[in-house]
Amino acid sequence: MKKTIKLMLGILALAIALPTGAYLYYNHVWRGGDVTYTQITSAGIEKPWKQEGGGLSVLYDYAGTQYDEEGQAQEVPLMASKQLRQGAYLKVTYNQKRKLITNWSEISKAQVPKKALEQLEK
Numbered sequence: 001m002k003k004t005i006k007l008m009l010g011i012l013a014l015a016i017a018l019p020t021g022a023y024l025y026y027n028h029v030w031r032g033g034d035v036t037y038t039q040i041t042s043a044g045i046e047k048p049w050k051q052e053g054g055g056l057s058v059l060y061d062y063a064g065t066q067y068d069e070e071g072q073a074q075e076v077p078l079m080a081s082k083q084l085r086q087g088a089y090l091k092v093t094y095n096q097k098r099k100l101i102t103n104w105s106e107i108s109k110a111q112v113p114k115k116a117l118e119q120l121e122k
């Protein structure tokens with residue numbers, strides 16, 4: 001009876017640990033990355049982009065330096081499928097391993113870390 005309980009607890013522990021580990025790995029490697037902050041100061045440059053299905057899309061390329069929370073400059077390519085609002089502050093997550101932006105969102109000026117904001121306002 002004790003062996004059966006230990007076996008069941010072991011199976012339960014594995015049933016919890018394996019999916020949790022897989023989720024944490026996925027989040028770190030595929031969705032995570034370095035967070036930088038930028039401000040949109042000019043209109044994006046239209047760039048045609050051929051989709052896999054053969055269709056044609058337009059992406060907007062935004063050149064500009066981004067800054068991490070410590071105010072260190074980072075060159076991260078920023079492209080969007082729509083024109084972004086002039087003057088908008090963005091929080092951008094860039095995955096170095098995959099060499100792409102995994103997430104970006106518009107934030108208020110108050111949400112930009114102080115050191116990054118100082119650099120953006122220079």
